[in-house]
Every structure is written in structure tokens, then in C-alpha cells.
Amino acid sequence: NAGVTQTPKFQVLKTGQSMTLQCAQDMNHEYMSWYRQDPGMGLRLIHYSVGAGITDQGEVPNGYNVSRSTTEDFPLRLLSAAPSQTSVYFCASSPRTGQVGELFFGEGSRLTVL
């Protein structure tokens, strides 16, 4: 029972490089989301999706892209990495019931941008 799987767990990028953080869930959840966690700032929502083909912006979407071609996968793309994007990124999913229900989190992806 894998739950929510994030890869990679650690990544170091140089400023201007692009990369994709992968997120997959095997619980057939319609809702998926990406958060970043920073010291002193807490968890902030980047993007979310309520089903395949549907995405929307959260609180801090600038510099990030998402797509949802399948129910299982919700990748987060950094288009041109900046030091301000150094953070721990969490993917989370939930059964869609008209609102966010119990959230299941991945273990996180720790990104450093030099």
C-alpha cells in the first residue's frame, strides 16, 4: 500500500535550471495538491487539482507549472529555478467529496537551488 509517492527525495539545482517533481498516488483520489514548507512561513498551497484535466492555482503559484493527465499523477514543474524556491515540497491527495477531506501526504522532496 504505497499511498502518495514523491520523487526525488533530494535535489540540488543551479539557478535557471528546470526540473519536475513527481507525485503519484494509488488510492484513486480525485483531489491532489502541492505545498511548500518553509521555516517561519508554514505550509503554503502552490497548485491543486480536483480531477484529471483540471488544475487551479493556490497561494504561491508563480514559477511553478502543473498538469493532471491521469488520476494517479500530478507533477510539479519548476520552469527556471531561483534560490527563493529552495524549500521542502509536499504532495497531498484526498478523496473528493465537495471539499478537501482527509489529506494524505507524501514524504516530501527537499530542493536546494544554488
Next chain:
Amino acid sequence: KQEVTQIPAALSVPEGENLVLNCSFTDSAIYNLQWFRQDPGKGLTSLLLIQSSQREQTSGRLNASLDKSSGRSTLYIAASQPGDSATYLCAVPVVDSSYKLIFGSGTRLLVRP
């Protein structure tokens, strides 16, 4: 704009003590409130989800209450154990969307043996 506050930021107690963690939110028009636990270097684990129509939820030694009118929720941990040491966070949906959650900054709990 919904804001979520958790006080205290850190708490240290001896093993066996009963304790209460607090969560306050500014807008009472919420669908639900969720409590999470986060261990160092790990993701969050959902502990309890309280719907807006409920006043409390219980799971083992944990009891969460919700008072929408006062904008407050408490997480009660009975007979604390060293294994309860972690950061506890609460989260509520933002006012205009049930799909966007706002998290508190968390309470870092240390239970001393």
C-alpha cells in the same frame, strides 16, 4: 482573509501529563478543520478531521473539539508518551474555496521520559 494561529509554538511536558494544543481561525465559515502530526523530516499525517456540523472527534488518546462561533479548536492528548513528540498542525479551508487549505504554523511538542 482566513488566518490560522497556533499557540504555543513549542511545549515541553513530562510523560503521562494530559495536554491541550490550541488552534484559532479568524473566519468561522469553515467546512471542516483537520489536525495533523509531522515528525522531523517526514510528511504530515492526518490525525482527526472535524466537520463543521460536529463539535468533537476522538481517536484513541486524542480528542479534538471545534467551536466555530469562537473560531477555536483544541487537540487534547491524554496520558502523553515520548512517542507523541512531534509537531502538530491544524488546517482549515479558505473562505472562498473548500479546496484550498490554510495551515497554522504548528506546535512543537516534546514529551520528556
